[in-house]
Amino acid sequence: MMKNKKLAKNIADVSWHKFYTYLEYKTKWYARAIHKIDKWFPSSKICSYCGHVMEEMPLSIRKWDCPKCGIKNIDRDVNASINILKQGIKELKKENVA
Ligand SMILES: [Zn+2]
Known part of the structure; x- marks a missing residue:
């Protein structure tokens, strides 16, 4: 079922x-x-x-190096989860101030 793109998206949703x-x-x-x-x-x-934003980040790249701060071997998923947490906290703080 996951080979059918439309059906796979529906299942994922x-x-x-x-x-x-x-x-x-x-x-x-x-x-x-x-x-x-x-x-x-x-x-x-x-x-x-x-906070440097990369122009592109293909799914095939699982670990990467930041060209701005020089941090090496950043795990894609761990990095994304940290950013999601930071963004959520930032948005909640804005909601509480307004
Ligand atoms: Zn960096």
Whole structure:
């Protein structure tokens, strides 16, 4: 089923929806907040150490070096997760100030 692109996208969307629904339930259960950031936020292209934004970051690149700060061997997924966390905190702080 995952070979059919349209069907694969639908399956992936349902899975994310299920995951999000479960996450919402758990956050309410534990009296926590959940915050979504823009799905187009370039989390993989931003160096989480210095903020430099790479022009391109093909999916095939799993580890990379930042040309600005010189950090070597940045793990794509760990870096993206740090950027998503930072962006979420930044947006929540803005919401609380306004
Ligand atoms: Zn950097």
